[in-house]
Amino acid sequence: MAEIILEMKEITKNFTGVRALDRVSLTVFDDEIHALVGENGAGKSTLMKVLSGVYPHGSYEGTIYFKGKECQFRDIRDSEHMGIVIIHQELALIPYLSIAENIFLGNEQAKNGVINWDETVAKAKQLLKKVGLDENPNTLIADIGVGKQQLVEIAKALSKNVKLLILDEPTAALNDEESNKLLDLLVELKGHGITSILISHKLNEITKVADAVTVIRDGRVIETLQNDKRSLDEDRIIKSMVGREIVDRFPKRSVEIGEEVFRVEGLTVHDPNNEDRQVIKNVSFNVRKGEVVGFAGLMGAGRTEIAMSIFGKSYGIHHRGKIIKNGRELRINTVPEAIEHGIAYVTEDRKNYGLVLIDDIRTNVSLASLKSVSTLAVIDENRETQIANEYRDKLKIKCASLSQKVENLSGGNQQKVVLGKWIMANPDILILDEPTRGIDVGAKYEIYTIINKLAAEGKAILMISSEMPELLGMCDRIYVITEGQIVGELSQHEASQEAIMKKIIEHQKLSRQRISA
Known part of the structure; x- marks a missing residue:
């Protein structure tokens, strides 16, 4: 015994x-x-x-x-x-x-x-x-x-x-x-x-x-x-x-998907540590108004690199390709320019890149939208507090007060603060990179609900996740990525874990055949 x-x-x-x-x-x-x-x-x-x-x-x-x-x-x-x-x-x-x-x-x-x-x-x-x-x-x-x-x-x-x-x-x-x-x-x-x-x-x-x-x-x-x-x-x-049964882990969404609002054409990016190596190879995709589009792939497939390259060339060197919003090509070289053009990126690494851990909730929520709470470059703290309160209530952030440091929040509540920061910036295109990593099933459901509300407001959402059930439960379309390339596109009805893995395996077989030839 x-x-x-x-x-x-x-x-x-x-x-x-x-x-x-x-x-x-x-x-x-x-x-x-x-x-x-x-x-x-x-x-x-x-x-x-x-x-x-x-x-x-x-x-x-x-x-x-x-x-x-x-x-x-x-x-x-x-x-x-x-x-x-x-x-x-x-x-x-x-x-x-x-x-x-x-x-x-x-x-x-x-x-x-x-x-x-x-x-x-x-x-x-x-x-x-x-x-x-x-x-x-x-x-x-x-x-x-x-x-x-x-x-x-x-x-x-x-x-x-x-x-x-x-x-x-x-x-x-x-x-x-x-x-x-x-x-x-x-x-x-x-x-x-x-x-x-x-x-x-x-x-x-x-x-x-x-x-x-x-x-x-x-x-x-x-x-x-x-x-x-x-x-x-x-x-x-x-x-x-x-404390209750969750009948459906993914909330239902009924949104009429609109016209195309965002398109990437022929995106090619090189490794910053080896300029001869292409990490992203001729990637093209599009997202429509009110649509949630998923990026599926194994670890190291290049999904995060694609997202960061779009977001003000945060990753890589020798960028080529076009970024088109509402039919107009954008010139984006920095993160502030990406934000100015209505693009937001919720990083997979919230602690290092998404939050200022030693700062409070109020300061973190307003971080990407300082112009909206400032007059003549001076922050209006009352206005900042009012807006932060609105997002605390809207996103159900559990905290002692807005002055609580975000490093003392749970992972799920930290993620809600990151979401609040970018929602306050009022983007048209929202890139979510592993939005529910390391958080529990209850907090996941709340974040899925927030994503659906944003889609209902007409936002175009790009969602990267290593959890295939999450992509299958949330996305209207899924692009399959491996070795820095898009190797397939699946509709909601076509998508399954088996179909996604089949696309990846087929591409890997072709790659091996080309190398051996």
Whole structure:
């Protein structure tokens, strides 16, 4: 019979004016994958930060027992010493250090203060083999993809003799193939005696690998569901998460699609680090008034590069092609010019490029529309506050006040602030790049509803997503992209996951045939 490895009893954590955790208790058994789910802001990450010592003993109420022993962690080093390792959603790797250096950072293979590099590389190779990563340990982190970086983080955890591995949204930025590889690794690690706590909004992954699922809502544990026979379905989890059944995950939209308002012809862009390499190759597409058009493709297909190139040449060099709006060709060389022409881009990386995290909600919402809240280049703070209040209510942004820093909001509410910023700019063409990445099913539904309202107002919307069900549920047409090219166009009736993958595979086969010829 499995033994209890972790007990958290009556954990209460308060921030200024907010109770994030309210007497939360959690029990995790040895050699299991235990999932933690809930809406954004429910308290999942806060609970794991308490467990891992990010929030030290004394900053919360309650008791933690690990392997039967009461623990009072002062910091992460204390928890790691006990074999508890957390991998955050934002990976803690140094891009311009090697894989080996990152694995042993803070845990150097040294004697008398001198690092033994031969030992470091040899042990790194062993750890990489354990996680199924075939990379040279001397490769820089900057030179490998996000999926491989996740595996490096796990190798780093293994180097610390991990017994309980905590993963916060580990597959949020991964494609299906990379996600499945990581999930298979967690199952394999379980077979070697490593227990995992998995935080994820991807419920299909939860039902696939989790042995138990604890649901947190508004800082409280609602229930723990058993899934040892893999009989738990997503709808059952959703009902517990949001407190109600969601009959349809994609809200219905009834919009009369109008005439073409935006067209791109022959867009070709070169790699900024290798000017001979074409990243975007002769891409042409169009979007009509009130239409939601999707970009489907695997990670690295070039979807984000296309979007950023359109948005003021934010990506690449040697741009060629035409951007046409309402029948007139535009000359757009900068982001301010793109905004001036009614084009908005909601980035996939809201924390680095979409928000000023240390600033408040009010300032972030008005950031792209300062002219509308200014007189003679002086910001009217009363007007700014009034408009920010309108968008807080319209988008249902959950916050203590408009003066709250956006870094303290949940992922879903941060995404709503980014949307508010661009909606306030009143664009005609709205490019949404992974608009629901890392947010829960309830917040997703609210954002889908916002997208539908914008379409109903006549906005032309271009939507990039790595979640095929999202594209199929939201889009009127879908362009399939691979290797920087559009390789197919599917109507809503023609589109399916199989049809999209067939277009990609057919193109890849043709590419291989051309190379071999």
